[in-house]
Amino acid sequence: MSESYGIIASFPNTPAFFHAAEKVRDAGYKKWDTYSSFPVHGMPAAQGQPRSKVPVFTFCGGVSGFSLGLSIVWFMNAFNYPLIVGGQPFFSPVFPFPIMYELTILLSAFGTLGGMFITNLLPQHYNSLFNSDKFLEVSGDRLVIAIEARDGQYDPVATRRFLEEIGGTDIEEVSA
Amino acid sequence: MSSDTTNSKGNNVGLIALVVGIVGIVIALFGFKQGWDNGDVRPIMSWLIGIGFWLSIAIGMLFLTQIWYVFHARWPTIIRRQCEHGMAAFPYLLVLFLPLLAIPFLHENPGLLWKWMDGHNALPGHGTVGEDPLYQWKSPFLNIPFFAIRAVGIFGVFILVSGLLRRWSFNTDTTGDVNNLHNARRLSSLGLFLTSIAMTLGAIDWFKSLEYHWFSTMYGVWFFAASMRAAISALLILCVILAAKGYLKGILKQAHRYDLGCLMLTFTIFWTYISFSQYFLIxxxxxxxxxxxxxxxxxxxxxxxxxxWWVSMGLIFGHFLTPFLCLLWYKTKVVVWRTVLVACWILAFHVLDLYWNIVPGKMVTPDHGPGYLVRQFSISPYDIAALIGIGGICIFAMCRSMKKAEPIPVRDPNILTSLNYTE
Incomplete structure (x- = not known):
């Protein structure tokens, strides 16, 4: 058998799945995840996941949009080609506001989308988990926890026994 | 449930609020009387600020309730009940509004507060209100009888719609009859139009017509946005207090607070959008x-x-930028003391926003020459007395309503969804 990707275990119902995730978290595993075909409320906390980092990307996008809007209006109407419009000053923070505001929203949206891709490690065309036929059933009715071999605590025998202890069934090792 | 102890606590709070309210109102009315006798409008504006502040909260709660009904929102079912208690203040606010309505009828200068009410009032520069072509054009709308009819109609809409919504919702507690909620939903879809029109007319009559020369089509929306912000902030503080005092203990979840925080952020942006658009177009x-x-x-x-100028800057940075940046953070919306701090901050600046809309005005120079004087920013003790006094009566009305019904709509079909609500 080739190098191992990790071990997957299935769970019979959502509460068992949920509490098993809490036990994996408490056992100190880091490189692992839960897979289900529907969202389970409270799962991020059960997995011990921190808040998403996407808002940081959104904020950076928004700030750059705001300053970009401000600077293009200043550059065009006050610096590169000073232009009098409607008797108003060459530059004021008031009249470029629609542009600053639109660009803030646009680049915040881009930041959010990009941040979502980056933090989700997308695009990802291949994942070893698809080598397992049982894992493919996750898109149906299977609930799976997978602990990866690159986790520091991973041990082929001990981890398998641990997954059995927390109620996992159909435990199998997935090749990389 | 230990309803006896909680009820007696509610009694005490209501009683204290009533006493504080009466004391505040006596002081504010003393100022009102001084202004009435001396022809000084400033203490009368204190009363208008007080009414405007508490009325905006009640109006915002009325809007929230109807919007939740119309959209069949299930998560805020437990919060809707607190809105219904808050709306109990409308009849009291009508009574408290009467001193202002008395000015055009009983004062020797009917235009003491709203200067267009007296054609003899001098305008800065030259002429009088009666000679002003802009007033002559607006007089079919801006005249005292129509103003009084509108004031009664506006309060009539608020009292009628809020009264029916309250009655139906409280009735569901005892009878479990779901038809009450169908009725409430039907009324809300009509009531949103009625309350919007009533609120817009109120904003135009009571605040915008202080400078009757000016016109802005955004003004009603500004008052809507300001009311919603004030109501959501007040509601959040109220819910947190009720949770701490036991009424909503274990019922008010982090998810409810988080969503109210999100609404607070939304209406912070909306208020800014409206206020800035008004400025920008002009x-x-x-x-x-x-x-x-x-x-x-x-x-x-x-x-x-x-x-x-400083107040304007205060509004930009204090009423928009600070709460906006604070509310962007997730932590601000879920950590109780931070949310409450931001809500208090918004309410404080909402008062400043009302000052900014009500108090400044053009005044005739002493020699009635060219130019004008601007009534400057000041905080008078009567402002504080009116805010506390009218607030005391509103809180008394709310506590009185709380004794009539369960803390949450126990037999509402959506109550479980609301109780088990998660982010």
């Missing part, structure tokens, strides 16, 4: 009939900065 069009309204909020006749 700035771009640059027509003197409109720009003077912003000019007096920035500078005196001779172009020097006046006290309102």
């Amino acid at each position: 700035y771009s069009a640059n027509i003197p009939e409109e720009t003077f309204w912003y000019n007096i909020r920035e500078m005196n006749f001779d172009g020097t900065r006046n006290s309102w």
